[in-house]
Amino acid sequence: MAQPGRKGAIELRLTDGAQLFNNLDPFPFRERDLSSEAEQYIVEWAEELPKKQPIEIVVHLQSAGSAPDPAASIPDAITGWFRVREREEARAIRQLFHDGRLAFMIGLAGLALCMGLIWLLTKAYEGPFMRVVQESLVIVGWVVIWRPAEMFLYDWVPLLRRKTLFRRLADASVTVRTS
Template identity: 40%
Template sequence: MKKSHPPIHQIEIRLAELSQLFNSMDPTPFHHRDLDTEAERFLESWALEFPQDSHFRIIVHIEEMPQEDPAALVATAIHNHFEYKSLLAKRNLRVLLLEGRTSLLIGLGFLGLCLLGADLLSSIATNTFLKILKESLLIGGWVAMWRPLQIFLYEWWPIVRRSRIYRNLGRANVHVTPVKAQQ
């Protein structure tokens, strides 16, 4: 069976000048600078619409082209920025999973104590107050499992998806072209 290649999606961004691509508050050289928030948000929003295994071609149209060809500079800056964001997403995932494991241990311990307490109360629960306390212990124990279940069922996979999208943006084929004058 022939393995198909992931699709390549094209994202185009139009700038009046090259400096619009970079964060003006960041004093580091271009290839290490953060992308402008709006430019980053634009690229991310387009990329997140596609499957996580997609590859990308980014075309940057610049109205006022600099004297020297900025293609290598722009490609390096975009690659560095999104590789860094992928790394941050992976770190966030590790922290989230550590929090999940810790929450799971705490939740299971608390659930065990609540179930033990409810079991003890069931043998002596003759009045309404003790029956309410028993049920409260059961409910409280299961509510303590809410956070670990939320982490392990729902919260981890959007981070993995973003990390893969960032990684693929960090490997995107980047082209820089001048905007042709309108006639």
Template identity: 45%
Template structure:
């Protein structure tokens, strides 16, 4: 499962039956049927380990009777649809994360404004004493802590989701070949 320059990196699966590739509880026929969790994890796990610039090829080894079946002819489409759908779902997760981030930011900024204003009001009402300064600073810190989550979302949380979406799109665009054994 490696690739030299210009060569596609192969992810190889050896199956006794095409049915092992798909979720047994999914009632839909090919090509809309979901892949089994183990098959999806295997493919994405290997794809994650491959060089990011190398094209991927999925090679499925099947017995002759399975390799010549109508179901085998639909594997390319089934695998492409599955991973394209997963990539679309992750894209939706990114949009949802940014929506939550915007809401969290609005709440965090409102809390920050209230805390800073509260600290100033506290100092104005009770004088600039060590106790009021400590309380005002505490309110200021509370206001900044309220912005921790939106900052975390906008700086860090979305990168892994975009990387996963790119990986799934890459797998969805990969050619699938069948080899008999």
């Protein structure tokens, strides 16, 4: 169990520092992409740590590998990667709210159209069949507005959770130990 004020540690044991990075990425360590397996491992462990606890990532290397100074390049690469992921989630949240505003305007117009049709049909016709048509239009109107409401009420929560997690990982202290 983690103690208050202490950092939650995520430990990676690697034979070579290159295992952390995408093999197809030609850039030097500082700008390289983390491999999807390394990112997934780090993220899954970070999700298990208490939310208020700072994170420490400890990379144990058996050899320095191709990196001239892994202690200097790996920490920047890891924290930089998660800083980029945090910005991507922030952008996704902004895009969701932008799309939500557009969907809300369309939904509001659809709801208004359905309500207007109901009003016109009520004035022009009576009878049980017309009542079914009117109620159907009420249902259609509320269905049209449901997706924008869902976007504003629920869809942003997992994005914000990931953004917060990536910020914690970007702020993590990263230590590289070679043996």
